[in-house]
Amino acid sequence: MITVAAVGDVHLDEEMRxxxxxxxxxxxxxxxxxxxxxxxxxxxxxxxxxxxAEEFRGLPVPVVAVLGNHDYxxxxxxxxxxxxxxxxxxxxxxxxxxxDCAGGRLGVAxxxxxxxxxxxxxxxxxxxxxxxxxxxxxRDAAERLREAFKSLDTELTVALTHYSPVKDTLVGxxxxxxxxxxxxxxxxxxxxAGAHLAVHGHAHKGTECGLTPGGVRVRNVAxxxxxxxxxxxxxxx
Amino acid sequence: xxxxxxxxxxxxxxxxxxxxxxxDGVPFALSGGFAAFxxxxxxxxxxxxxxxxxxxxxxxxxxxxxxxxxxxxTVEDWLVKAHDGDVLVDLIHSPSDLPxxxxxxxxxxxxxxxxxxxxxLDATDLLVMRLRAFTExxxxxxxxxxxxxxxxxxVDWEQVRVRVRGSPYALAxxxxxxxxxxxxxxxxxxxxxxxxxxxxxxxxxxxxxxxTAEQGIRVRVVGEDVYLSGEVSCPRRRLKVVEVAEETMAGxxxxxxxxxxxxxxxxxxxxxx
Numbered sequence: 001m002i003t004v005a006a007v008g009d010v011h012l013d014e015e016m017r018x019x020x021x022x023x024x025x026x027x028x029x030x031x032x033x034x035x036x037x038x039x040x041x042x043x044x045x046x047x048x049x050x051x052x053a054e055e056f057r058g059l060p061v062p063v064v065a066v067l068g069n070h071d072y073x074x075x076x077x078x079x080x081x082x083x084x085x086x087x088x089x090x091x092x093x094x095x096x097x098x099x100d101c102a103g104g105r106l107g108v109a110x111x112x113x114x115x116x117x118x119x120x121x122x123x124x125x126x127x128x129x130x131x132x133x134x135x136x137x138x139r140d141a142a143e144r145l146r147e148a149f150k151s152l153d154t155e156l157t158v159a160l161t162h163y164s165p166v167k168d169t170l171v172g173x174x175x176x177x178x179x180x181x182x183x184x185x186x187x188x189x190x191x192x193a194g195a196h197l198a199v200h201g202h203a204h205k206g207t208e209c210g211l212t213p214g215g216v217r218v219r220n221v222a223x224x225x226x227x228x229x230x231x232x233x234x235x236x237x
Numbered sequence: 238x239x240x241x242x243x244x245x246x247x248x249x250x251x252x253x254x255x256x257x258x259x260x261d262g263v264p265f266a267l268s269g270g271f272a273a274f275x276x277x278x279x280x281x282x283x284x285x286x287x288x289x290x291x292x293x294x295x296x297x298x299x300x301x302x303x304x305x306x307x308x309x310x311t312v313e314d315w316l317v318k319a320h321d322g323d324v325l326v327d328l329i330h331s332p333s334d335l336p337x338x339x340x341x342x343x344x345x346x347x348x349x350x351x352x353x354x355x356x357x358l359d360a361t362d363l364l365v366m367r368l369r370a371f372t373e374x375x376x377x378x379x380x381x382x383x384x385x386x387x388x389x390x391x392v393d394w395e396q397v398r399v400r401v402r403g404s405p406y407a408l409a410x411x412x413x414x415x416x417x418x419x420x421x422x423x424x425x426x427x428x429x430x431x432x433x434x435x436x437x438x439x440x441x442x443x444x445x446x447x448x449t450a451e452q453g454i455r456v457r458v459v460g461e462d463v464y465l466s467g468e469v470s471c472p473r474r475r476l477k478v479v480e481v482a483e484e485t486m487a488g489x490x491x492x493x494x495x496x497x498x499x500x501x502x503x504x505x506x507x508x509x510x
Contacts, residue, residue: 003506010470011470015471015473015474016470016471020500023500023501026504030504030506043447043450070450073450196509197509204452204453204468205453205467205468217509223470223498223500224453224468224498226502227499227500227501227502228500228501228502228505229501229504230504231507232504232506232507233506233507233509234506234507234508234509235509236509236510
């Protein structure tokens with residue numbers, strides 16, 4: 001049995017420095033690991049990346065993150081990831097990490113993911129090069145999530161993405177923008193891997209709880225959805 | 238003040254006509270180019286225009302004949318004319334099918350024109366008259382543009398807009414004045430962007446402007462009002478969103494119905510079997 005804390009879309013910048021960290025005092029009692037589901041910065045600048053790194057460094061539990069679209073806004077995503085890694089935070093992008101927790105080993109496979117839409121109402125790799133590249137980026141992300149899961153041999157696994165694998169957790173957002181909020185290929189990868197939980201962010205007006213077609217719990221942990229510092233989920237095999 | 242000979246001749250006629258009307262008690266007001274001149278525009282080089290009541294037109298012409306001017310034949314039904322040597326005097330009584338009224342003459346202000354006091358048409362009346370005169374064949378904006386620039390602070394543009402509503406040429410001229418910043422956008426009556434597009438553009442601006450980078454702001458535009466709702470991550474960012482919205486939507490009232498994301502809810506554990 002392992003307990004996972006997760007939050008996304010904290011959107012930190014200089015003005016927010018310290019304001020999130022002051023809510024993390026009980027983290028060690030609450031969870032074995034903290035997952036960050038992307039959109040950690042506001043504009044994706046190196047400076048904001050530093051605020052993120054300092055806000056989440058030296059915590060009593062391992063911190064594993066993926067980046068979100070905001071973190072790509074200034075083309076500094078690599079530098080942000082590097083800054084966070086330098087402070088001991090694991091940043092995943094199409095790879096996985098296995099953590100030794102008190103209740104066993106936990107595997108986390110992470111990727112930013114992308115939009116594209118959901119089964120029957122989604123874009124295809126057809127037409128203009130921009131459209132093809134949009135869909136290809138989404139397919140690549142899902143493929144990398146699959147590969148990341150394959151590298152894990154832990155009993156318990158969690159998928160960590162920024163974009164949503166399902167529509168369930170988007171309820172509250174205008175349906176017209178669903179194709180920009182996630183992709184069903186992510187859910188397919190989660191189901192193929194038989195993960196125990198999938199957490200994501202991105203959809204601020206969405207809903208916390210959902211399920212993949214294969215029955216895996218999905219949790220939208222975007223901070224505005226949670227209204228609390230982080231969600232806490234206890235999982236067991 | 239030294240004027241060139243042509244202007245001097247026109248001013249001499251102007252004073253002669255005004256003097257004759259005053260002496261005979263004909264209600265009148267200076268109109269046209271010299272009214273604009275009296276109010277600060279450059280002097281006119283054309284004829285001398287006066288506004289008189291339609292019922293006074295014939296009598297006014299007789300008064301001018303008595304003062305030594307030569308009444309001229311006119312085919313138009315909205316003015317009568319007289320010659321003072323080679324200077325033409327127009328007595329306008331029904332410009333653009335709108336008769337001169339006593340109220341209009343009462344609104345005229347006595348202003349000094351070349352050392353004599355002459356009642357001069359109110360700046361708003363003057364502009365309305367000028368703008369309503371545009372037709373398919375007479376719509377050169379250059380002259381009126383000079384007048385509008387010179388008189389802009391004296392004119393009630395809102396009233397001008399209402400009173401020229403029937404003339405597409407006049408409305409086009411007001412849009413030009415708005416575009417040149419001679420008058421404000423509201424005064425020009427320039428239509429706002431269609432609300433659904435305005436809302437779409439603002440929403441994109443709020444996402445793309447580095448001061449905000451907010452993607453979840455709901456924008457609704459109703460008439461002149463913009464309503465912003467949705468959640469932002471801190472109070473300062475809320476101010477930024479309003480600031481960018483006000484900047485983008487100049488001329489609209491921006492209503493802040495935003496809320497700040499809360500993260501102080503109690504932490505609870507969910508057990509996933």
